[in-house]
Amino acid sequence: LGIAPDPHFKNRREFLLSKTSFKPRNNYPFTERLYAGWKNPLLTSKQGYFEVVFNPPEKAKEFLLIWANYLKYQRVEPLRSNPHPFAFTNSL
Known part of the structure; x- marks a missing residue:
């Protein structure tokens, strides 16, 4: 889930793996220090992101x-x- 910042990639995960050795932080196990999660955010876009107002x-x-x-x-x-x-x- 989540749009990639480059239209050549299908999603954010694909983009990150092409540029770095990282995956989206919510894909790490909860016990790993790279983990970061959201508590049910309201996604304001069907492309998997939300705007800050x-x-x-x-x-x-x-x-x-x-x-x-x-x-x-x-x-x-x-x-x-x-x-x-x-x-x-x-x-x-």
Whole structure:
């Protein structure tokens, strides 16, 4: 479930396996540290994802500024030899 960010792939799982050695995090056993799950989210799309709605809408701009600063100043990029899809990182 979940649309791939590239139309050449059938789903998110196929996309991840082509780019990294990871599968979707909800496909790992519950006891494994890579596991991450959702508690019955309301999927707003038939393509298997949901949209984030900011309320009040001005909070979207605030989030974007914080996100851009995180990417610029704090995020640790993965090694080219070991790519991963994780947004939040703290070490190599």
